[in-house]
Amino acid sequence: MRIHVDRDTCEGLGMCxxxxxxxxxxxxxxxxxxxxxxxxxxxxxxxxxxxxxCPVLALTLEG
Structure with missing residues (x-):
């Protein structure tokens, strides 16, 4: 599995x-x-x- 971050969407809220x-x-x-x-x-x-x-849906998992 791999963690992907959409840097344009991430607001650094820290829920993750x-x-x-x-x-x-x-x-x-x-x-x-x-x-x-x-x-x-x-x-x-x-x-x-x-x-x-993630409240802004900036994270996804692949695999």
Missing amino acids: ESMAHEFFEVDDDDVMHVLDEQPGEEHRPQVAAAVSS
């Missing part, structure tokens, strides 16, 4: 970080960073929940 801080981080400038773009399959439930929590 609050759901899965091991994979997402919002910096002091409200820019979201994916810490691990290809998490292991064992993390799918947590990552999928974080992706689904």
